[in-house]
Amino acid sequence: MANHRRSFLRQVGGISLFSLASPVFNPLLQEKVTAAVALVDHLSPEEAAMDEDFWFSISQAYSSSPNYINLNNGGVSPQPVVVQDALDRYNRLSNEGPAYYMWQVLKSGKELIREKLSKLAGCSTDEISICRNATEALNTVIFGLDLKKGDEILTSDQDYPNMMNALEQRKQRDGIVVTKVKLPVPAEDANEIVSIYEKAIRPGTRYILVSHVVFLTGQILPIKAICRMARQKGVGVIVDGAHSFGHLDFNIPDLDCDYFGTSLHKWLSAPFGSGMLYIKKDKVADVWPLLGAPGDFDRNDIRKFEHLGTRSIPTEMAIGQAVDFHNGIGSARKEARLRYLKNYWAEKVRAHPGVKLNTSMKSEFSCGIGNFNIPGKDLHKIYQYIKTDRHFYCTRINHDDVNGIRITPQVYTTLKDLDLFAGAVKDALDRL
Ligand SMILES: Cc1ncc(COP(=O)(O)O)c(C=O)c1O
Structure with missing residues (x-):
């Protein structure tokens, strides 16, 4: 695991694929993220999944808006800043001479x-x-x-x-x-x-x-x-x-x-x-x-x-x-965290009267994606309230086999955001 930290340093911050296109990572951000990985190095993925300090640092590597909570990362996920920066840099470089920089330099x-x-x-x-x-x-x-x-x-x-x-x-x-x-x-x-x-x-x-x-x-x-x-x-x-x-x-x-x-x-x-x-x-x-x-x-x-x-x-x-960013977190830790986040909101939401999960809570059958229904309620109205009035962006699923609201957090999602979300579902149930 000590190796893991060193390799994260190397992967996330150390090597520039194209030295022409430096720097690779905002150094302050890099320091924060690598220090965070050191905190969970000795833990199992399941233990690390519950380490809010670590995941808060990971959340800081993204640039998501605090004024709207994105719970549709399954549709498409935001990129951590390191990826956004690389893309910007490669685009700018390409615009200095597209055929040369794209096809001769970057594509190599x-x-x-x-x-x-x-x-x-x-x-x-x-x-x-x-x-x-x-x-x-x-x-x-x-x-x-x-x-x-x-x-x-x-x-x-x-x-x-x-x-x-x-x-x-x-x-x-x-x-x-x-x-x-x-x-x-x-x-x-x-x-x-x-x-x-x-x-x-x-x-x-x-x-x-x-x-x-x-x-x-x-x-x-x-x-x-x-x-x-x-x-x-x-x-x-x-x-x-x-x-x-x-x-x-x-x-x-x-x-x-x-x-x-x-x-x-x-x-x-x-x-x-x-x-x-x-x-x-x-x-x-x-x-x-x-x-x-x-x-x-x-x-x-x-x-x-x-x-x-x-x-x-x-x-x-x-x-x-x-890929480097993902490897820095580690596939096993990421899977454990995504499942932990799903379980966290799902347990809270299913404790509200009338809520039924369309997703299994067994780890063999689900991970970060969850879907719930509230039979007997106008789900579309509830969805609109959660999304439009309360700013939780989630997905309405209206399918022959599944009627529900789909929630997909990502590694930057915090438990506090999920607490707010569960509260918004409760408010919806009380009002609608
Ligand atoms: C199961 C599944 N397959 C394929 C796709 C299509 O993905 P994309 O739009 O990235 O091609 C999606 C998109 O949500 C999906 O959920």
Whole structure:
């Protein structure tokens, strides 16, 4: 752990990727954050999750407004100042001569970013493609696989609409079959979940598209077990990891999925418009690039997905600072803190009469995302009151399977803010 502190110093403040673009981190901020990490070095992640001094220092690394409380970090997360600064610096530098600074100078660091991401994901650099968001990552797979009329992709009615749109388009265009299973809310029996998918598999089923963490409720699905079952049946698995990467502490290859797409601007706090696609090494060749790669492209090279044309190189490069910042906190500590925050507000809110959680409180099935309902009350009015009158920005979920309000704190969220939030829910209940 002592090493951990030194490596945080090195990662967050010490090395400049591009010495042209210094300084890397506001020194005062750096001192505060590294001193804070020293305070929790000897603690377990669960103990560190409760150390408010540490998390207050982390909160100071962000620039969030104190006049409005953001509880929709699951939609998109703010970036710590170190990432904002890097992005600003890279943008300014690029504007001194875009073609030179973006393509000759900054872009030369891209393989290092890939390496940082692959280390965080626990896989090889040959399995990581940098893209703009989870939608792009997963659409690349959905549209890139060779599927013929009658081939089936199995998914659930709680998967994300952008991916449902892609499946629908393949259905209309190529005649594939899309089948959606129904999942319980909340789901607390891993065997039951696996069996729901297993029972739906038929001879034409080629792939399962499944969310690691369901966006509606924060439900964690037993991906490893789903992949194991699917593999035995010769079915590939595409994981929508938009809400798990940078949130849960895991290595992608341990899931044993074939494809995994995620946004980096959610839980990793990377620049807006950054994402990542993982494809198991021996499956890369099976996926066509969404945007044409040069005619002689190497089918096995994951970089074939990166022929996007002009895009923001500053955004791609500042992913590096986000990974360093995340590593400084540590994946296990971050997961423990996010779960602690969810449990903290959820316990308070569910103590109010009539409140029902749509999210499991078991750690195997949920982490930082929670959703609650107040049956018998006009939830929309309650949501409007909390959001507009009381300035807690959260998400209204009005879905066939889930009626509720979704709350997603981030590492900068304080317990005091969550106390205020629980108080606002109580006031809403008293008034409406
Ligand atoms: C489960 C899930 N998948 C994919 C996405 C799409 O992410 P993005 O808009 O970054 O592409 C989201 C966005 O909230 C999501 O919740």
